[in-house]
Amino acid sequence: MAKARTGAIMLALPLTAFILVTFIAPLGSMFMRSLYDPLVADIMPETVAALEEWDGTGLPPEQVYALAARELERAREEKTIGKLATRLNRDTSGLRSAVMRTGRGLKRAGGPPWSETLPAINAAWGEPATWQALARTGARVTPVYYLNAVDLTFGSDGGIVRQPEERRIYTALFIKTIRVSLTITLLCLAIGYPVAYLIAHSPPRLSRLLLVLVLVPFWTSLLVRTTSWIVLLQQQGVVNDLLVRFGLIPDEQRLTMIHNMTGTLVAMTHVLLPFMILPLYSVMRGIPAVQMQAAMSLGASWPRAFYRVYLPQSLPGVGAGCLLVFILAIGYYITPALVGGQSGQLISNFIAYHIQTSLNWGLAAALGCVLFVAVLLLFLLYDRVLGLDRMKLG
């Protein structure tokens, strides 16, 4: 018995190790990044420590100024001052040049009292806001990225306030992402259900052909499928050409169907359709066709028989398909990036932007974690309402 169990554990070991290395570890490090930001505290440890004593109003005492001057000087020598400036500038625009100029100015500056020398080099040091920013970014563990991820920030008094109107972006984007994912899920269900029904209850030869028609696109590269939608839907594309040819629209009013939300909806629905059809099909295949015939021979009309007999039995497939499509859609990145234009961008595209372009990894990690938790919550909600045990993937 014990031997068998050891054997089983040994067999599962490679998989466990694999999951640990490729899933748990990166997820953990991402989670860390969203909360832990030691940069400022590492470069100006003593100033940050001294600022903890400060009550946050007015200007800090001379001793803090002296520490800051010394540590800025050291940062300039060690060439870490640029990183410090970039980090502070992310908190308060303008601090970048203030810090850099101070670094350069310190070379020629006089000595104490530093509470007069520093503001003389750059006026920013005479502003309480600068010291508040330093104290704020000096915390190693910070909720600021999560706040930013839901359009909140720290106010000047240290309290949590909403971002100014023109910088609010992510909550609207999360809601939009969920709305788009729901729309795509419903579109997939509306298109996929009849197709799955046809495949499940057609004569074998037709059914096999239909299944191949579903599987071939499923096996085709995602990029090929997405870019072929560009060919079809663009202004000089096939669909517009046909519409103009048949006189349905005038040539100068060709429809804009790609590089916007329409493009994202069409292409993503197409790309995700097999994930709806396949679970539906596998469930429907198990529903005997004779039951419908029996219900109809007992006097039920076709719609009634379908509604009372067939639909309830296919629900586990509907649940599985919808959950699969929704979860895939909510994190989708390539398709909206290619065909979404400006209005069709989803939250995943902004995560990519912060990872690749702005290099604000803390914010990217926080956005990722918020998305992750949102999906988990929806998953639990699904379990509570519909029951995970009723779901059938095939």
Place this chain on the structure above:
Amino acid sequence: MNTIKASTRLIAALAAVIAAFPSAAQEDDFITVVSWGGSYARSSVKAYHERFVEETGIQIKLDEYNGGLAQVRAQAETGNVTWDVVDMEAGDTLLGCDEGLLETIDYETLPAAPDGTPATEDFLDVFDVDCGAKSLIYSTVYAYNDTLFPDLKPATMADFFDLGKFPGRRGMRRTPNANLEFALVADGVPADQVYEALSSEEGIARAFRKLDIIKDKVVWWEAGAQPPQMLADGEVVMSTAYNGRIFNAWALEKQPLTIVWDGQVLATGYQVIVAGTPKLELARQFVAFATSTRSLANLTKYISYGPLRRSSLALVDKHEETGIEMEPHLPNAPQNMANAVLEDPEWWADNQDEMNERFAAWLIK
């Protein structure tokens, strides 16, 4: 007979491969130069890359990007520096220099002008950055497709934002840079007071409000090669663009494109060296060559970007292929400077993150 021939050929081929080996093994013999692609990169190749390869024997591997520091930062963070020399905008050069991503350039080591004026005095006194060798002055302007405006032609920056007078779609670069300046000039702010205005919340809001007017009609571009293409295809009726790209589409491809110089945003371009490159010496050699009097003057034979050396300005002549007199097409020619904005890289370095964020929020609204 045939077999002998075949085997000789095989041996010859093998010999060729072996002969090629030593040079293939010497990886030091090339540097990676990153530029902006399209007609600008082609012009640089003709103007001085080819001559550099010929004179030094160092090969150039040409790569392209669309600005920004992301790739350079990523290479520095991972310690895998594959770019050696980059053609960079002023704001990025400043930031990259501050963050220690770029090598310092010593102007004393750059070649003197032909008349012996040292490099330190030969370069124009525009925005100095420790890490950038000044190369050229370029401009973001707007241009229109001439055939689409047979009667009334756009002439001012305000016309770009006037959908009533000039209906049709506009092309704009997908960044806040230059677009905010354009919006303020169009809204009546004098060119030399643009950054003053942008330094207040009110001014920034004013710029975005002006952009609101045309937002629904804008097609956003990212690569400098896109706007001439979009204009030629009639996808947009007017578009912001780099002046040199429009010039080349007009001069070489005979596209009916016209530049409007009013409200142009003039900026300086630099050659920079990525810190940590294993080919530092070769990179320095290339930067010195690329910013020499002759190279900068030569560039104007292929594209209308102004040289940043006084000695090169004197050598500006005719376009190599079409014989067009180049001086009137340079962005810093006096007649084009009437209402020009000089880009303030310091302002952008300080506000880039915040403006990017606001711009992104504005775009999806």
